[in-house]
Amino acid sequence: MTSELKPKIVVLGAGVAGLTSALLLARTNLYDVSVIGKFLPGDLDIEYTSPWAGANWMSFVKDDEVLERYDRITYAEIARLAKEHPEAGIWPKKVIEYVRADDLIKNNPLLGGLLDARPWFADMTPNFKQLTPAEMPKGYVQGITYDSYCFNPLIYLPWLVSQLLSHGVSVRARTVSHISEAFAHHASGQPAHLVVNCTGLMACRLGGVMDDKVYPGRGQTVLVRNHAPAMYDITGCSDADDELTYIMSRPAGGTILGGCYQKDNWNATPDPNMAQRIIRRCLEICPELESEGKLDIIRHNVGLRPSREGGPRVEKEKREEGWVVHNYGAGGAGYQSSYGMATHVVELVGEALAS
Numbered sequence: 001m002t003s004e005l006k007p008k009i010v011v012l013g014a015g016v017a018g019l020t021s022a023l024l025l026a027r028t029n030l031y032d033v034s035v036i037g038k039f040l041p042g043d044l045d046i047e048y049t050s051p052w053a054g055a056n057w058m059s060f061v062k063d064d065e066v067l068e069r070y071d072r073i074t075y076a077e078i079a080r081l082a083k084e085h086p087e088a089g090i091w092p093k094k095v096i097e098y099v100r101a102d103d104l105i106k107n108n109p110l111l112g113g114l115l116d117a118r119p120w121f122a123d124m125t126p127n128f129k130q131l132t133p134a135e136m137p138k139g140y141v142q143g144i145t146y147d148s149y150c151f152n153p154l155i156y157l158p159w160l161v162s163q164l165l166s167h168g169v170s171v172r173a174r175t176v177s178h179i180s181e182a183f184a185h186h187a188s189g190q191p192a193h194l195v196v197n198c199t200g201l202m203a204c205r206l207g208g209v210m211d212d213k214v215y216p217g218r219g220q221t222v223l224v225r226n227h228a229p230a231m232y233d234i235t236g237c238s239d240a241d242d243e244l245t246y247i248m249s250r251p252a253g254g255t256i257l258g259g260c261y262q263k264d265n266w267n268a269t270p271d272p273n274m275a276q277r278i279i280r281r282c283l284e285i286c287p288e289l290e291s292e293g294k295l296d297i298i299r300h301n302v303g304l305r306p307s308r309e310g311g312p313r314v315e316k317e318k319r320e321e322g323w324v325v326h327n328y329g330a331g332g333a334g335y336q337s338s339y340g341m342a343t344h345v346v347e348l349v350g351e352a353l354a355s
């Protein structure tokens with residue numbers, strides 16, 4: 001089919017959700033796709049979450065088949081990319097998760113599936129193993145390890161753009177104040193048949209959407225030049241109820257030390273005291289970080305996870321201007337669920353345009 005005959009789709013949003021949705025739509029060869037976003041890969045802004053992510057695959061889904069499917073599909077695809085496309089900035093890395101006794105008792109809902117000794121993905125992830133007490137540092141009551149993957153968002157997001165450009169998809173900086181305006185932003189100059197809404201956290205402020213279930217889950221991290229032998233994650237910490245401890249060594253440099261999950265907190269400024277606590281906790285769990293010398297700090301980061309009461313919104317909506325397929329609200333799982341959510345978008349687009 002020539003591109004003039006293909007249905008025209010505008011993807012609104014150029015974070016990991018928008019770029020992955022656009023890529024999977026373009027790969028079908030059925031649609032003429034354009035991407036627009038206020039911020040694009042290369043930009044750094046508190047309204048744009050994707051560049052601030054760790055980011056790894058470490059599913060915390062519990063008893064939810066839809067979310068499990070998102071994470072399962074994504075795991076398979078990133079395993080393929082890590083093998084066949086090293087230039088994408090994804091590499092294999094072992095995960096080690098420890099559970100503190102206090103968290104087992106509190107059952108902190110923010111920590112979800114981390115508390116499962118045998119989570120849903122145990123049979124899917126190679127080298128999954130429950131740790132014995134002898135294999136864990138003192139103070140932890142449960143632990144698991146398995147093979148997973150780490151993204152470098154600063155490499156991966158531009159790589160997604162390069163894939164889109166090679167499929168003939170245009171990616172342009174545009175801002176809209178209402179979802180209906182997006183229909184007028186197809187690169188062909190003609191009105192779009194359908195808009196895919198991937199506006200992340202800003203879905204709570206976008207005219208025509210204004211989703212009041214969406215809220216920020218603030219995350220603060222420290223990016224260092226040092227390297228860690230594995231990715232670590234600890235349930236909670238004794239410093240504060242909304243602080244966490246995690247370590248992710250990225251492909252092509254840099255290790256992310258985290259972190260926190262602060263609900264409804266929009267503050268974009270790093271807290272220097274929290275940064276000290278993060279560093280202390282990460283060194284306690286992984287002293288090897290300093291094996292080649294003192295911690296070498298590159299930057300202090302703050303990002304806002306696009307969280308949503310009831311989970312992400314992936315659904316189609318018929319509006320006066322045409323069909324909208326929503327894909328936002330992934331919270332702290334936007335990378336690890338990205339291919340699964342985008343696969344669901346492709347299904348919904350097919351249904352919407354067939355009707």
Ligand SMILES: Cc1cc2nc3c(=O)[nH]c(=O)nc-3n(C[C@H](O)[C@H](O)[C@H](O)COP(=O)(O)OP(=O)(O)OC[C@H]3O[C@@H](n4cnc5c(N)ncnc54)[C@H](O)[C@@H]3O)c2cc1C
Pocket residue numbers: 012013014015016017018036037038039040047048049050051052053054055056057058174175176177178198199200201202203206218219220221259302303304305306327328329330331332333334335336337
């Ligand atoms: C500290 C931290 C660590 C994280 N770690 C992980 C991890 O390890 N694994 C994982 O899977 N996830 C992780 N996440 C979560 C992940 O980063 C997010 O779920 C994901 O980036 C959300 O992507 P998105 O595309 O939905 O939103 P965004 O990246 O925010 O993109 C939204 C896009 O929409 C555009 N937009 C919004 N409104 C408008 C408008 N009105 N007009 C035009 N454009 C608009 C924006 O400009 C942008 O292009 C982490 C997040 C943080 C903050």
